[in-house]
Amino acid sequence: MNKEIFLCAICNINSGTCNEDCKFCSQSVRYKADIERYKQKEMELILKEAKTAYASGALGFCLVSADKGLNEKTLSFVCSIAEILTKEIPELRLIACNGTATLEQLLILKKAGIKAYNHNLETSKEFYGQICTTHSWDERYATCQNVNEAGLVLISGGIFGLGETLEDRLSMLESLKSLRPISVPINFYHHNEALELHPNPLSVDEALSLVKLTREMIPDAQRIMVAGGRELMFGKRQSEIFSHGANSIVIGNYLTTSGREINKDLDMLKSLGLKIAKAVR
Numbered sequence: 001m002n003k004e005i006f007l008c009a010i011c012n013i014n015s016g017t018c019n020e021d022c023k024f025c026s027q028s029v030r031y032k033a034d035i036e037r038y039k040q041k042e043m044e045l046i047l048k049e050a051k052t053a054y055a056s057g058a059l060g061f062c063l064v065s066a067d068k069g070l071n072e073k074t075l076s077f078v079c080s081i082a083e084i085l086t087k088e089i090p091e092l093r094l095i096a097c098n099g100t101a102t103l104e105q106l107l108i109l110k111k112a113g114i115k116a117y118n119h120n121l122e123t124s125k126e127f128y129g130q131i132c133t134t135h136s137w138d139e140r141y142a143t144c145q146n147v148n149e150a151g152l153v154l155i156s157g158g159i160f161g162l163g164e165t166l167e168d169r170l171s172m173l174e175s176l177k178s179l180r181p182i183s184v185p186i187n188f189y190h191h192n193e194a195l196e197l198h199p200n201p202l203s204v205d206e207a208l209s210l211v212k213l214t215r216e217m218i219p220d221a222q223r224i225m226v227a228g229g230r231e232l233m234f235g236k237r238q239s240e241i242f243s244h245g246a247n248s249i250v251i252g253n254y255l256t257t258s259g260r261e262i263n264k265d266l267d268m269l270k271s272l273g274l275k276i277a278k279a280v281r
């Protein structure tokens with residue numbers, strides 16, 4: 001089993017304002033999900049969340065915006081956050097997750113202090129048209145290539161439990177492997193009644209086998225991260241993700257749903273004899 005676990009926290013710097021139609025996403029304005037919506041989170045609050053995350057052992061802090069991609073306003077907002085956080089908590093590794101991005105935009109983020117960019121393929125190229133019609137899978141793939149070209153650390157993964165087949169899962173994992181991500185976040189669909197998709201049909205055993213499959217199919221990734229949907233998907237069995245190949249988790253709240261209390265996660269790691277990673281390899 002991996003002995004060091006990398007902790008990451010996410011910060012929704014704007015919320016619920018996206019015009020795209022990703023069928024799994026409660027942040028799309030199209031589905032009118034009952035979530036908090038705001039344009040820009042206050043800097044003071046972002047800084048407070050970053051300090052809490054770092055004090056809890058998180059090395060990664062991900063700045064997420066709900067939009068199809070970077071525009072001038074978001075780019076400048078993320079850069080100003082990055083500059084402040086780099087000064088205040090230099091040890092924290094800043095990750096941006098702001099949708100599709102050009103090489104030029106990514107280079108600007110890098111200059112501002114962003115170290116890694118998270119952009120998920122979400123699912124297979126073949127299945128993608130059934131979960132999103134307003135932008136293409138190819139655009140997603142191209143953004144990941146831009147991240148590599150910009151010299152930022154690529155974080156890319158997807159979501160299981162959307163109604164995809166085993167072939168789709170294998171296809172997505174092959175595509176991810178071809179992008180050589182350093183970290184692969186895997187999410188498990190968390191159903192919201194405002195969304196059209198059917199609830200996640202996966203059993204805990206199936207979900208654990210998908211963690212294992214991801215680890216086996218992308219052996220060069222430094223981290224397999226179990227991200228959104230962990231508590232809902234695995235319940236009392238969530239400690240088993242580590243013996244199936246996961247070595248990274250998101251702590252604290254997710255984008256639109258609550259996570260477990262951070263102390264419970266820290267206690268779980270301690271009881272398993274797992275150490276919290278203190279530095280990024």
Ligand code: SF4
Pocket residue numbers: 018019020021022025026027028065066067068099
């Ligand atoms: S582009 Fe991102 S924020 Fe917008 S609906 Fe799709 S997943 Fe949600």
